[in-house]
Amino acid sequence: MEVKVVRNLLEANERIAQENKKMFSEEKVYVINLMSAPGAGKTTLIEKTVKALKDNWKIGIIEGDIATAIDAERIMSHGIPVVQINTGSACHLDGNMIRAALGEIPLPSLDFLIVENVGNLVCPAEFNIGEDDKVMILSTPEGSDKPVKYPLMFQESSLLLINKIDLTPYIDCDIREMRENAQKVNPKLDIIEISCKTEEGLDKWFAWLSERIERKTARRI
Amino acid sequence: MEVKVVRNLLEANERIAQENKKMFSEEKVYVINLMSAPGAGKTTLIEKTVKALKDNWKIGIIEGDIATAIDAERIMSHGIPVVQINTGSACHLDGNMIRAALGEIPLPSLDFLIVENVGNLVCPAEFNIGEDDKVMILSTPEGSDKPVKYPLMFQESSLLLINKIDLTPYIDCDIREMRENAQKVNPKLDIIEISCKTEEGLDKWFAWLSERIERKTARRI
Secondary structure (H helix, E strand, O other), X not given: OHHHHHHHHHHHHHHHHXXXXXXXXXXXXXXXXXXXXXXXXXXXXXXXXXXXXXXXXXXXXEEEXXXXXXXHHHHHOOOOOEEEEEOOOOOOOOHHHHHHHHOOOOHHHOOEEEEEOOXXXXXXXXXXXXXXXXXXXXXXXXXXXXXXXOHHHHHHXXXXXXXXXXXXXXXXXXXXXXXXXXXXXXOOOEEEEOOXXXXXXXXXXXXXXXXXXXXXXXXXX | OHHHHHHHHHHHHHHHHHHHHHHHHHOOOEEEEEEEOOOOXXXXXXXXXXXXXXXXXXXXXXXXXXXXXXXHHHHHOOOOOEEEEEOOOOOOOOHHHHHHHHOOOOHHHOOEEEEXXXXXXXXXXHOOOOOOXXXXXXXXXXXXXXXXXXXXXXXXXXXXXXXXXXXXXXXXXXXXXXXXXXXXXXXXXXXXEOOOOOOOOHHHHHHHHHHHHHHHHOOOO
């Protein structure tokens, strides 16, 4: 009974996610679903990304949080459209929440939509929202064993950003081992090492994104 | 329909949790449910705690992970009984999983049982397992805004351990603000600042625990 309900929920979600995906294709908007544990650096990464790319591309943000609008307020200061979803108690975003939020964002005028998921290394990976790519962040203080302990998100993602590499002198984290563990659970995973604080590696992330936005919008900058 | 199923699940869990609680009372075992986001330091804290307290109290551990037995193997090296629960895909432990694990642990001979939950700042807080106290860890790199963004776990916990305080010179984390945010969502929350690396503050944690183990076992050491 319980299993059947869960399966029905996931199937219903998949239908809505496919409808979202169709809409994103018609409007030629490249969409990422950005996921990580709490505090890995999603909002800071979005702020840096908006600052670097907003002159080239029209960017919109959907912020998912259980409570508060702290993240939306941080991003709104950059002068781009932001919609806050408060999930109440739900531990992830789903296709339906995104569909509702799309009514409040000027989708036809956008090139690039970033959806910041709820901070959770487990549940968000189970729910497609119609995105082109799932992108995840793992920060060095979380430890190199996380890909094998929480494999689904690593399996579902196109790109892993290893963040807070500036902290490695002060913590026990072997980045080589972290990369090996990630590639063990998903051999096709792209990996970029970054520090949102020192901005090291962010140029590679911007290049990864720009290539995909250009392809989706069929427009070169 | 969905809401009703969720309510039924939570009610069924609560019944089993109460049965577990009764068993823990009869056996005079003090039980904590240790929760945090991935990588906040649960397993390292358990290792330090076992090392410090195992001569005074008989300790047992239940390890909850989605996949792998990495944590159980780390703890087993300390020569105390450990049971590993692999949840498969489930994002939290529940009363029933604990009940099943109790068959494999020598409960009558224990004074203190530590249950390490799945690394997740959201879902574990919804499911009682029959514990005496929920204890949570928030590490400084996760940021001071987390109590207001993920309030339920802070509301449900008796004690918040702020871990990795040795990293504060290298990161943007205002511990005073973190404490204020935590006490805003739960004014009764105890808070202890620790570093599992430098061992600063661990004496306060051991004292907090020892007082509660003495009370539950009705035995002084």
